[in-house]
Amino acid sequence: VPALTAAEAERLDADDPLRPFRRRFRLPPDGPYLDGNSLGALPLATMARLTATVEDEWGTGLVTSWNAAGWFEAPARVGAKIARLIGAAAEEVIVADSTTLNLWKLLGAACLARPGRGTILSEPGNFPTDLYAAEGVARAFGRRLRLADIAEITAAIDEDTAVLLLTHVHYKSADCRDMAALTAAAHARGALVLWDLSHSAGAVPVDLRGAGADLAVGCGYKYLNGGPGAPAFLFASAALQPSLVNPLSGWMGHAAPFAFEDGFRGAEGMRRFLAGTPPVIGLAALEAGVDLLLEAPEAQRVAKSRALGQAWIGGVEALDAGFTLASPRDPALRGSHVSFAHPQAFAIVQALIARSIVGDFRAPDLMRMGFAPIYNSFADIARAIEALRLVMAGEEWRRPAFSERGTVT
């Protein structure tokens, strides 16, 4: 792939059916912003939505808004919208808490649903919070956490495996795992599978029902553009739901929250996976992001995501500056971000940020750039390539201006 020129980028942007969406986001004045896989950009509609939720619903409606403004229904309502992005039925998804705590709930539920099995299986280098949640669940429920490299993961599933925990698109490499094949392999041995869709939802095709998936969680603040620390979502297949118990029992997951009973009885369906009072303001921001994403046809988003990634790969490789592709070259096997290894990746990422090209460093040696097809343009790619060329041609990347930034993946 030859490097993308500014003129070619302009032509590609002119032909882009998603081009009108870019104007519906507030983007940094300099940019380009290539970190939407860490924190998605702000939709312009979000502020109006938050003003209505805060000033009218909270300020004027106060407690009556729990019913009158649909606050109680928000977790299921927004969940049903996210379901359309991940190949799930409306009643299979609900929004609650954080990805971490939803991992906790579903890993615990899986262990309780497979009482004779002692192992939670995952891979080393999975996103840390997935492993930390698994470690905590294993301690609480007397199980063990076993890690096996992805190449051997199928062979590692055995009669002791209660649940296989994998991330659909890996946060570093962007490897996109074969959800249907791995799910089938686990089912053949009687194990459940929990998929973390944090780097998938809204970015790559996800077909939970088509893959026969059991359980999934995902993040609201990356490609769903729900805002920093947005509430997360969780999925359980309709078939599995009746057999699942939420280990993190709380009043909003009770069958009758306002009966104020002393004993816990889980609600029907996904509502049982609620715990405390829903984060109304965060839910409103998330809904605005999801509503906007749902306007953009999936096929167009996927095609553009792949084209942006290919353009970036071509541009970086054409620089011949010591970068090694650390993500799949085949876009069908890749998420919507691309990682390149370079011995000086940390300094290079800092030098790019100093030129307003925002991406991420991931230890030990990765430069990671994410492409959000709904607001990134081909011109963004061309500008980032040119900036990288200047960085590598000069001396600035040998003298990093910043210390470790500590951004959120």
Add this chain to the structure above:
Amino acid sequence: VPALTAAEAERLDADDPLRPFRRRFRLPPDGPYLDGNSLGALPLATMARLTATVEDEWGTGLVTSWNAAGWFEAPARVGAKIARLIGAAAEEVIVADSTTLNLWKLLGAACLARPGRGTILSEPGNFPTDLYAAEGVARAFGRRLRLADIAEITAAIDEDTAVLLLTHVHYKSADCRDMAALTAAAHARGALVLWDLSHSAGAVPVDLRGAGADLAVGCGYKYLNGGPGAPAFLFASAALQPSLVNPLSGWMGHAAPFAFEDGFRGAEGMRRFLAGTPPVIGLAALEAGVDLLLEAPEAQRVAKSRALGQAWIGGVEALDAGFTLASPRDPALRGSHVSFAHPQAFAIVQALIARSIVGDFRAPDLMRMGFAPIYNSFADIARAIEALRLVMAGEEWRRPAFSERGTVT
């Protein structure tokens, strides 16, 4: 106490040192709003704060705001402010997740810290989510939940009690428990105590350090005015912290979240009780509410809270309409809400709501009104008494206009 007249209310409001605060809230145009113990009112400053957080920090700053705008520090920063309201040291409080999940963390931590003890002790009729969390923790950690009436709770603490779980101000009766005495009784038998401050923080004097308290949780959306579903807080005494493990392990509670290690190592101090990514927008709204409350001297808030409650009790009893006080008459033994029992309480509360007097019904027969000294006035009480007089004199309360509202306590 004679019933409060409008003229007396006007005089009391004129003398109220907290009077200027009322204008700093958006309140319903009709009102009065007497349900701030369920959902606190909206500070006018909150919307400006949210606009800055969303438009500037998220919209323009994007991922750089995790450091540049203090997002990472927000849980500890807001926690340190709440600490000033509850008699804790700054480093003893952090903001995270929901009250329910914080109960889960601290009950689990208490069980792990008392490995030889098999019982979580609480009282029947405690707020349901406290009991549901205790039930879940008991299942996860192989303990049992035992309930004993509050009159017998001291006698029920024994060598098997790992942790005593009580609510400081009861959500129905407003009974304010003797935190120092109950904590001492538990300590005498080697048990820990976890206090739920949801109906206390910002409303009644709380002195965690003075009482020798171990653990506490509390709600952000009641008297702290943090907004619907605001994040909650948790407290562990400085002495106890090093021995505590957060059972809900997640990446933000890790000693080095951005080292992306496979194994979990808990952070120092209260940060170990974080789990997922902090809810930045919810934290901003909560901080605005807490900042405003901190401007009002505690002694003035407490004195006014008690005076408002006494005025309401006097007014309701002067109606001689079949109400029985279901809260302590002595304001020093009471929280900032008052419950009256009446066989037709449900219909009466609906009729009051139809007249814009917003309070709560709590099953089976309680009319509950909450008094937020920072924005409620004596005129609010006089108007509510007059409305109740009209309701009880007419027939309207025999024909309720609404079905069950299902509001959040």
